[in-house]
Amino acid sequence: MKNEIVFGRWEATCFLTSMIGARMFLNFPRTVVEIAGPAGWVLSLYTTILVLIAFFVITRLYKPFEGKDLIDIGEMALGGFGRIIIGLILISYALFSLAIFLREFAEDMKTISYVMSPISFILILLLLGTVAAAYFGLEAIVRTAAIFVPVIIVGFLIIFAGVIPYFNINHLFPILEDGWNNIIANGISLMSVFSPIIWLFFITPYIKTNRNMKAVGYNALWITSLAFFVSSLVYILVYPYPIALENFLPLFHLARLINIGRFFQRIESMFVFIWAAGALLHLSSDFYLLIHVFRKTFRLKYQKPLIIPLAILIFNLSLLPAGLMQTIILESRFAGQYFWIIGFGMPVLVLLISRLRKKTGKGAVKSDER
């Protein structure tokens, strides 16, 4: 019996949005202020333009590869060697991001909610959800994302609306920290935030056509760009530069301020819920794609036996940094600086090589969740 998974544009958009947008929960609004000062929101807009241009180029190059994922294309271009190289790069990328984000999410959860619980307990709690999602498979993850992403968006809109009384337009001036150079020079590295767009080229077989892929990619990029822009603008309107550099979880600090009348306060409890939901969605999607790429790279017949060993590996890797600050430094120094090369540079390179060598072809989809 052929077990074919296909999902629509909406589900795929939500799936991709949950993967890219998770950075907003963590530290995106503070990161842009660190780079560009009061012009953090301008930097966010500028990065959006760069990302949209890069994605436009990728979709043009992708045209002859309808329904194929990046590993298939790599194999077509460079044979088994291409498959293994691309696979290994992506496995390292996924392992690094999973370990770092898992630790960051867990540390943040410990700081704001589970103060007395040991970090390993919170890590296991998050990993359990991730492992369960990997067992249920891509379809379950994607459909869950389609339900929860709109809820998360509404939650954030409530938080943004709740801090309107704290807005001060004066916080936007002087508009630049130290000239335009900062913004222009750092726009490209900030594209790293959008690097999970790479996973779009692995769900292409499930969304069938190039038209769908383009629509999903643009929709996810628009939604996340808007979220990044609004969150950085709201953050700087409430916390002026340089005080905005202090808060390690910017959106949580915004939520803590909400106090409308004697009845509408302590909204951060809602933040904890949407934040945990967003974290689990992000980690589950990332983890599923890791085992999917692992199986594909090494041409394994089954992927479910990989779940527990890889989960244990990630658990151990996430405990390597000594503390939260070391994790944040690792994330900003590597993930924040160079992940754009994987997210945008690698697809362009693989597609260019493949097109130059005139190795093109369209693919069909088959589920391999065994």
Place this chain on the structure above:
Amino acid sequence: MKGKKKLCFLLMLILLSSMLSGCYDSVEVDDLAYVIAIGIDKGTMDNFRITLQFALPLNMGTGGESGGGSGGEDGENKSVYNLTMEAPSVLSGINMANNIVSKQINLSHTKVVVFSKELALEGIGDNILRLKRVRALRPNVNILVSRDGAENFLKAVNPQLSVNTAKYYEQGEITHERIGVTKRTQLHDFSIASRSLGAQPVVSLAGISKYESSDDFERANKDVGENHSTFDISHDEFKAGEIPRVSKNRVEIRGLAVFNGGKMVGELDGNDTTFYFMVTGNFSFNNVTVKDPEDSKNVIVLTVKKSRNPVYKVEFRDGKPEISVKILLEADIAAIGETLNYQTPEHMDILEKKCEEIIKKGALDLLYKTSKEFGSDIFGFGNVAARKYLTWREWKKSDWLSNYKNATFNVDVDLVIRRPGLTVRSEPLV
């Protein structure tokens, strides 16, 4: 197969039954001691004298036989328990308090932090930043500066119209700000303003009434003598603790403490606070009593409201700031006696001009007081000046806060009387 199902069912029941008991280390609401106010004075044995005011929820709920207020016959507030100790920091004080009270101390319902004036004059900025970073304390906790010491203030709090002291703090701050004689400053606001390059913080002044009985009023009036304000808005010229009144609850919140960074540098009375609100555009409303321009024995009460946000202009001449403020107000005649018919448009003009003059003079005096006497830009004109700079570096170099001392001011008031109140003309007494 049937046996396996039964076994699974039994295992599930056993597992689920463990959830019925709740967590073994859970903390119930009545296991916690809720601090509703924290008082911080200068210490004698250690850095700080810390007063924690705990809510006594059972007393708050019942109200007592006296019909509402939390105060007992002996004038003591029975809905709270005050604990004072000396410690090197607030958090150490709370730790020490945990050795005294049996319940776990919880700060999540703290409504107000009171600093003594003595401590504020030495600087409280660092203390506020530390408090702002305490996870359990909310950033929108209000701050007060007590002219009579924080410990004394908290011990004197004895609300008569509310059984819940926490609610008294919460509602009181809102009401006081609404009538424009004090400002709600939160930990968040202070932490931002005290580190801003274009504005400085203000905090509400608190105090304990100096009057034991109404007989004291006459004595106090003689003491004030020549220093009495000549403003027509004379009922507003008090600071906290100075209002001539007598009641069981002896605490008052009125006026503002002016800060330069984290250090208190001066005080503003209720009148100044009203002008402060008019200049900053946060003015809600106030009943302004003006002398009748035609007959100084009569007074007219106007309800003055903000019409639109004030318009600011900051220019630099020879490096010195020139600040122009246009205040836009509207008013209704609230109470008028037998006097000239100020309800008619031609006579309204006279009243408007008189009122504009009073407000202009009051606002100008206040602006120069903050600039020359305090050297503190509590209005945030610096934030308007910052728009003239493209980069943060240039703005920082301009050193606005030091330059504010050299500022000159121009105030323009536009007040329009919109409604004559309940009468359209006044007939004289026979």
